[in-house]
Amino acid sequence: MAASDNVELPDLGQEGQPGPAPALLNADTNTESEIKRTAQDLEAVYDVPVTVSAVLGKSAMEVSQLLKLGKGTIVELDRKVGEAIDIYVNDRLVARGEVVLVEDRLGVTMTEIIKAGQS
16 A cells, blocks of 8 residues: 555445545544544454465475375475465465464464555
8 A cells, every 4th residue: 555554435325325434523623533443343243254274385286296195295385494374364365474383283373464465
């Protein structure tokens, strides 16, 4: 994005027709003030299922090579040891992170959040 991450969205209004963006006027100064948003505002989407994927790396091979893979075969990936992995939500890159061990399972800790258009 440009210098500012603030994007003005149209007000859909009662009839679903675009209208002017809502402005809250301060009684003392008659200036626009920001609308305060909280996590409760997102409560309607809390139960929407999403798919989260952590991609360690990628590899390209021919079908003949794929069919030869067996238990114990090593597949070389396009990443180096210690390099950040990509974290996708619904096939959209949202963050990068590192693999961590949580008790006896693998986990991911996010080290960088990717903003839209930054990937």
